[in-house]
Amino acid sequence: MWTKALGTAAVLAMSVTLAACGQGGGAAKEQTLKIYNWSDYIDPQILADFTKETGIKVQYDTFDSNEILETKVLQGNTGYDIVAPSNHNIPRYIIAGAIAPLDKSKLPNNKNLWPDIMSHMEPFDPGQKYTVPYMWGTIGIGYNVKEVAKRLPGVNIDSWSVVFDPANLAKLKDCGVYYLDASEDMYAVALNYLGKDPNSKNVADYQAATDMMVKARPFIRKFHSSEYVEALANGDICVAVGYSGDILQAKTRAEEAKNGVELAYVIPKEGSQVWFDVFAIPADAPNPTAAYKFLDYMLRPEVIAKASNYTQYANANLPATPMVDASVRGDPNVYPTPDLFKRLFVTTTKDQALLREVTRMWTRVQTGQ
Amino acid sequence: MKARRDRTSLTALAPFLWLGLFFLFPFLLVAKLSLSETALAMPPYAPRLDWSQGIAGLKAFLAGLDFETYARLPTDRLYVVAYLSSLKFAGVATFILLLLGYPLAYAMARCTPSVRRALLMAVILPFWTSFLIRVYALIGILKPEGLLNVALRAVGLGPVSLLNTDTAIYIGLVYAYLPFMVLPLYAVLERQQHDLLEAAADLGCTPLEAFWRVTFPLSLPGVAAGSLLCFIPMVGEFVIPDLLGGSSTLMLGKTIWTEFFANRDWPAASAVAIVLLFTLVIPIVLYQRQQAKLTELGR
Structure with a gap:
């Protein structure tokens, strides 16, 4: 008797699974960039502009905890070209060989990064070999x-x-x-x-x-x-x-x-x-070329300023600071005063x-x- | 004759294939994982099977497996407490579900067929909304400024603080699993023949006596089916305690989550899951056996 009831439940469960499967698949001919970032963490307009300029289609997925991200990335073959982990996890990704070292020659805009802020990244990514900062707070x-x-x-x-x-x-x-x-x-x-x-x-x-x-x-x-x-x-x-x-x-x-x-x-x-949320390229990223294009795009002052205006977080791009909305830039809770900044530490x-x-x-x- | 037997055995093969592919194979994967050790690598455990080495690789792999993770489980009270707490939640909720579900199923089975169909639909209807959304709706009802407290205030009562308490977990469990209790109960109660009750009455039973001596014993398979169907998934429930429960609630689903995600200890998470599986499988097997014995006796 109860096995019969189980059967009904199984049919139900199956239909749910089938519905969920319908969304995957369909390899696109055109170039696609797959990004895995925190939820509600980017101005959608930035992605649209990037596609318009480069012709690279963006598939944007989100997560809401570092643990979920790390578990997925360490499993390998995520299919993502860009992931956005936080500072304290980075050394683990590096040791596990999960993220690829950056080829700075492909990131001409990397020069825009703010030296004072970058010094705070030293403990987890010495010499900025693996990651590009997105937001910090x-x-x-x-x-x-x-x-x-x-x-x-x-x-x-x-x-x-x-x-x-x-x-x-x-x-x-x-x-x-x-x-x-x-x-x-x-x-x-x-x-x-x-x-x-x-x-x-x-x-x-x-x-x-x-x-x-x-x-x-x-x-x-x-x-x-x-x-x-x-x-x-x-x-x-x-x-x-x-x-x-x-x-x-x-x-x-x-x-x-x-x-x-x-x-x-x-x-x-x-x-x-x-803390820092940084962009990194997984070692097994299917499309690193597109990933570099995106990273360099995000290193443009006007782009990252737009991102900060949306997230209300500070970025690590020095020429971008004047372009950030005064309400964000002027808030000492977002852009701390130098005095306050001295009391901040990184893990x-x-x-x-x-x-x-x-x-x-x-x-x-x-x-x- | 022979050809026909082949065909039946082929049909019988299908469920075994299904079980093998979707139960046994994943189970073996998890079992293998539980015998490994954590490592800072991709994927984060060792040893890994190296096929390029052939038999030697397989041997090296098997030599690397051990039961260390299992040996660690009983040394930390955490796991024991989590098991017991999960069993308690599932047990109490199953009992409440029986108390609520039985009268519901009984009343449904006593209705006229057309009303019955409508009621059956009403029981199944919640499945049309995502489980997650329904749990979130419960948050909206139970939270401090939620619907329940607004309603209570309107009649001059309350406020009660329910969200993030054990009571909220019970409410969530009972709400979410009620259909799984009602449906199997309804299935047995609906099929019961009325003549039996008439016979009982003729033989001098009061309606109440007839219920306890005829209806209830005959509905026991439904009681068992409903209880198992609710109890088993509730022991491993993760979403309801995570969303409705408080921080101090310890349940296995959360323990496995912590091992897997926070500790990046896949072997420990797998070991906890395997132990859970066995503690749940044993009562089911015992029940199956007893059922089989009963059917034989009946014949």
Whole structure:
């Protein structure tokens, strides 16, 4: 009897799979460039302009976490010509031989890159041998101005203690606090807050950060790396540790919705992590020629400025800066002041054994187990 | 005579081919993976089978496999707790599903055929919307400023905070799997003959007694089918706990995800999946056996 019911379920499942298959296939004669980038992360007009100029058709797919991207790329044969990983994963891609070294002679516009920013890329891609920066930003605190002021009257929201000190968190709990579900990012800022090296190789440092976050855990509503954008904008939560652009996006959404939610973003005074999303060419890219054309196109000041205007993130292209909208360029949360910039740090890869330890500790932070 | 037997065996081959191709082969791949070790390479595990070396390559490959990953599983409480927690969620949800699904299926089976058809359609209808969208809709209902709280406020109650709690997971599980419980129950209940109840009444049973002594025992295959159909996928459920649950909820789907994506430890993820498979297969096999025995007795 129950086998019959299973049969019905199987037929159903099959029809779903068939529908999903209909989209693939169909090799095009003309040149195609396959890009795999973060979701909602490029002005569609840029891709259209690129196709118009070069005749290369762009197939653009998106992902929403570094883990998904890395798992796919390491599996090989993804068919992508351009991928966009973040800084702390790059050394792993390089060691695994997953991304190809760049031939700079094919990137004449590479000279436009901003030396000050590029020095921050040294820890993960020394000499810029493998990657071209796309956007960079910071990790900080996004908060609902009115709701937080009600619960923490007179407290200046400029320190990581807002999200790490249980005394503050206890007052914020009812209105909702989110942490990123990105262990490496959270440990980097937690270590830095504790006055330790954010790139520490010492397990004991991570243990100290774990102990601190375990104490904070009862007051954290959720660990998630993207939901906080909606949640902040809707007024469902009042504090989130998150990425600068995401929180600024939430702020824009709340303003557009006119729902009375007023959001702000702050890079805490103790300093924070600067991250990079970079473009790289997978070692097995089917069309590297088109990939180089695209990279060089994205290195043009006017193009990358347009991209920044859309994403509200800073780029690493010096001549592009004056072309970026004043509202983006003038925001110290996007283009930090030189003084603030000195307090930013960058993270790099952990070895497999440490990574395992840290992931395990992170599970303990999240679940108490 | 012989030709005909060949044809039947050919037809019988089809499901075996299907099973081999879509179950056994992937299973062996995962099993092989679970015996490997992680490596910083493409793909991120070792050893890999090197066909160019012929038999020597195969030997080297087999020598590289070990059970180290399995030995590691019981040493960390995390996996044990995740297993138990998954079993608890699936078990409790299955029980709630039975409590809800049985009366529903029973009422449907007692309707006139035309109403029955309409109700059956209503049970299947949710499948026409993507599962993911329905779970997202639940978020819209359960969230702090969601539909449920707005409705509760309108009648002067609440607010309740349900999203990101275990209760939300139960709501999600019960909602998503209800059709899988109702359909097999309905199938057995609909086929039951009314004469049996009349006979029971003639022999002095009250309607309630008749239900417990006739209807329910006869519907047990449906109860078992529905329970298995819900319980098994719920143990490995990932989407519902991930979207509706809180951070402290530990379930196997999430554990496998963490191993696979965050730790890039494909062998550990595979080992957890294989152990899960075996813990689920054993009760099914036991059930199958018992069913077979019952059918034989019946004859």
